[in-house]
Amino acid sequence: ARIGVVAETAPAERRVALVPAHVERLVRQGARVVCQPGAGAGACHGDDDYEQAGAEIGDAWSADVVLTVNPPGLTDIDRLSRGAVLIGFLAPATNTDGIAALRKAGVHAFAVESVPRISRAQSMDALSSQAGVAGYRAALLAADRLPRFFPMLTTAAGTVPPASVLVLGAGVAGLQALATAKRLGARTTGYDVRPEVADQVRSVGAAWLDLDVLDTSGSGTGGYARELSEAERARQQERLSEAVTRADVVITTALVPGRRAPTLVTAEAVRAMRPGSVVVDLAGEAGGNCELTVPGEDVVVHDVTVCAPLDLPSRGAVHASELYSRNLLELLELVLDDEGRLSLDMSDEILAGACVTATDEEVD
Ligand code: NAD
Numbered sequence: 001a002r003i004g005v006v007a008e009t010a011p012a013e014r015r016v017a018l019v020p021a022h023v024e025r026l027v028r029q030g031a032r033v034v035c036q037p038g039a040g041a042g043a044c045h046g047d048d049d050y051e052q053a054g055a056e057i058g059d060a061w062s063a064d065v066v067l068t069v070n071p072p073g074l075t076d077i078d079r080l081s082r083g084a085v086l087i088g089f090l091a092p093a094t095n096t097d098g099i100a101a102l103r104k105a106g107v108h109a110f111a112v113e114s115v116p117r118i119s120r121a122q123s124m125d126a127l128s129s130q131a132g133v134a135g136y137r138a139a140l141l142a143a144d145r146l147p148r149f150f151p152m153l154t155t156a157a158g159t160v161p162p163a164s165v166l167v168l169g170a171g172v173a174g175l176q177a178l179a180t181a182k183r184l185g186a187r188t189t190g191y192d193v194r195p196e197v198a199d200q201v202r203s204v205g206a207a208w209l210d211l212d213v214l215d216t217s218g219s220g221t222g223g224y225a226r227e228l229s230e231a232e233r234a235r236q237q238e239r240l241s242e243a244v245t246r247a248d249v250v251i252t253t254a255l256v257p258g259r260r261a262p263t264l265v266t267a268e269a270v271r272a273m274r275p276g277s278v279v280v281d282l283a284g285e286a287g288g289n290c291e292l293t294v295p296g297e298d299v300v301v302h303d304v305t306v307c308a309p310l311d312l313p314s315r316g317a318v319h320a321s322e323l324y325s326r327n328l329l330e331l332l333e334l335v336l337d338d339e340g341r342l343s344l345d346m347s348d349e350i351l352a353g354a355c356v357t358a359t360d361e362e363v364d
Contacts, residue, residue, distance in 0.1 A: 001342040003332070004063025005055070007036040010070040014042030014317035017067035017088060019325040020053035026332070027054035030340030036060040042314075043321040064342050065335060067328055071098050082106040085335055085342065087328060089113060089126065092356040093258060103357040108344060110335075112327065116353040117222055123330040124350065128172045129323035134312040135176030135253065138280045139165070141312070142249040143184055145278045145305050151185020162187045166247035167206070168240070168264045168289060169254030170197045173282055177251045179204040189243070192254075193218025193225050193236075211239045220256070227256050233263075241269040248274065252289035253282040261286035267301070275303035284308035 003026060005018045016039050018026075023033045033055040037047055047057050060066060061079035068088035072080075077098065080086060083106060090111035092099055102109040112126040122128075142165065143150050152162040165181040167174045170192040182188045182205040190201035191209040195217055198208045213235035220226030228236065244250050244265055250273075254262050261283035270279060270292055281288050284295035292299055293308040300306075313320040334351055337343040346352055 001064040001336060001340060002032045002034055002062075004060030004066040005033065005035040005039050005050075006060045006066060006068050006072075006076070007039040008042070008069050009073070009076075012311045012314060013070060014314045015069045015321045015324060016040040016043045016045065016317075017069050017321075017325065017328060019043070019322050020045050020049040020055075021322075022325045022329045023050060023053040023055045025329065026340065029336070029338070031336060032056070032340075034058045034060050034063050040321075043317040045321075065332070069324065071095050074098070074101055077101045077105055077107070080105055080107050084108070085344070086110065087112065087331060087335075090356055099356050107357060108355065109357040110331070110351065110354040111356045112331070112354065114354045114356060115331070115350055118349070121350050124327050126324055126327040129327055130313040130320060131171065131173040131253075132176045133316045133320040133323070134282055135173035135178075135251075136180045137309075137312040137315050138173070138251050138253075138282055139177045139180035139184065141307060141309065142181070142251060142278045142280045143186075145280075145307065146249055147276045148248060149185075150181065163248040164189070164246065165249040165251065166191070166209070166243055168192075168250065168252045169283075170194075170201050171253060171255075174251070174253040175200055175204055177253065177282075178206045181249070181251075182206065186249070189247075191240070191243070193228065195219070209243055211236060213239055222257075224257050225254070227259055228262065237263065237266055237269075240264055241266060241272070244269040245272040245274075247277070249278050249280070250290075251280045251282065254289050255283055255286055259286075261289050263289065263291055265290040265292075267291040270304050270306065271302045273302075273304045277304045279304065279306040281306065281308040282312070284310055 035050040035055045065085040071090045086109045092111045150163045153160040163186045165186040165188045167190045170190040188206035190206045281290045281293045283289045292306045296310045298307045
């Protein structure tokens, strides 16, 4: 099969779906790889790197299997061949027009967001690989914006206490943010509604914040959190406010699948923070965890900065691409046979789960 690596067109996107090292592996297996000119530039891979790895430079959209990071626009969907396979972040929950266009174009589209989170699919879990990069970058962003040191410093000019960093939502991104802030010397605390993550929070050197506001466990299905009741939400906001006002930095990552992100940090709590404090909200795309969040922007209120960057994985484009490319390489194992030919087994649980254009008969 011909595998296409497109040049991403989304604003501020620097990642690429397949890195040269993985092109080489696919070519060795018998596949052909065609790479759009400049596809890897944002992730520091030139066209010549791809050529050296065995790819040709050309029209990636006409390939049999097209790999992308972001959902393609309608013009790019028109460039796909009928019967082609498309794999990437396709935002199936919100991108209704795009998915309809893909179905109409006769494309087998697989959304990496929809890969089931089962053990066998762990190496294909692009949500996790990119959330790790986002969590790391969130801690760096907070350290950069905070007009204080993260570590405790004892100098001839006096002693500086460590910054205190509170992370709300201790999934993949939150744990990485905690670990990174700790390595920078901050005093760290983690909070989540899923009680089973308390040990993971402690294992990265953070204190566990137990609010005791839930009627039953906050764990839902598939390892995710459940949506809280109204009474639980009100209690949670109230008790979190105390912890928020004590922190120099609050990093929020809380998401509930298919729902608007829960509000954990109220405007009132932000106003009560010390001047110079920083909130980094990673849930911006889902509406944000902070009442003052403006997705994609920095807002300053009462001398507190609320950042809600949407491009954090892209800011670490080299490693974000490398990890994402590895996720896709593993997924391709399910799409290609041993000789690199296209061979879709739609009875495979992972492919069936990830497919967003299957008709009912195909899924049965
Ligand atoms: P996510 O991005 O959906 O959510 C981030 C965190 O926010 C979660 O820890 C969630 O519990 C928390 N949260 C939701 N509502 C909250 C609220 N009101 N208050 C505080 N916190 C709230 O989750 P994620 O990071 O993608 O993954 C969550 C978990 O899924 C992981 O920790 C892991 O245990 C599991 N997981 C399993 C696999 C696998 O088996 N293949 C892969 C990835 C993750």
